[in-house]
Amino acid sequence: MPRYIAFYKPYGVLSQFTGEKDQRTLAEFSLPEKVYAAGRLDKDSEGLLLLSDDGPFIKKLLDPENGHERVYWAEVEGVPDKSALAELAGGVVFKGYRSKPCLVSRITPQPDVVPRDPPVRFRKAIPTCWIELTLTEGKNRQVRRMTAAIGHPTLRLIRKRIGKLALADLAPGMWQDVQKRDIF
Numbered sequence: 001m002p003r004y005i006a007f008y009k010p011y012g013v014l015s016q017f018t019g020e021k022d023q024r025t026l027a028e029f030s031l032p033e034k035v036y037a038a039g040r041l042d043k044d045s046e047g048l049l050l051l052s053d054d055g056p057f058i059k060k061l062l063d064p065e066n067g068h069e070r071v072y073w074a075e076v077e078g079v080p081d082k083s084a085l086a087e088l089a090g091g092v093v094f095k096g097y098r099s100k101p102c103l104v105s106r107i108t109p110q111p112d113v114v115p116r117d118p119p120v121r122f123r124k125a126i127p128t129c130w131i132e133l134t135l136t137e138g139k140n141r142q143v144r145r146m147t148a149a150i151g152h153p154t155l156r157l158i159r160k161r162i163g164k165l166a167l168a169d170l171a172p173g174m175w176q177d178v179q180k181r182d183i184f
Contacts, residue, residue: 002054004180005035006165009049010172011116011156015040026051029173038062039162042141046116047072047159048167050183057180061162067136068184071161072143073111075120076152079129080106084150088133094145103134113158114172120155128155 009015012024015037019025026037035051038058052058060066080088089104107130120128129152133143144154160167165183170176 002057002180003032003035003052004054004057004178004183005031005051005175006167006170006178007031007049007051007175008167008170008172009041009046011046011118012043014043015049029175031175039138041159044144045157045159046172047157048162048165048170049159050162050165051175054180061183064137068163069161070135070138070159071166072133072135073107073113073130073158073160074133074143074147074154075128075130075156076147076154077126077128078152079127080131080150080152084152085131088146088150092146092149094142094149097139099139099142099146100135100137102136103132105132106130107132113156116156132160 007029014023014025017025017027031051034053036053036058038050038052038061041047041049050061061068085104085106089102091099091101110130133146135142143157147154163183165178
């Protein structure tokens, strides 16, 4: 039977089992043997990471033609107004690429999220705001590049959902088995 694992990848951890000296990897979290990350979250991002030993499933999940939803919460510098959010939703250009349209909203009320270690930089004179983005594509550092393109750099990024599967109550560094039907 194939295994499907929902894992809350903490900040500062690579989405792989090996790394250079002093790099944190998935190897430190007692995950089952022979499962591999089905996709990536960069070291500076956190949240839901799927792992599996089902090769065809991983291939399907990573294939851009399948365009499944991914939901992210981004804490951004400043408070984007309606026009900035509309620009983001319509697709923005970064590195010569125009992102596909996406769903974007300010999270109201602002969420109470688990503190990050190390904490996000704090500037007394510059407020921050959490927004939710629902994408159907996954370019390298896409959310960070998109929010920077509208003048609101991402300070913290948490993936909350992949397909139908939500991060739910998992704490950073924790994992649980899930069913394939819970994902798509």
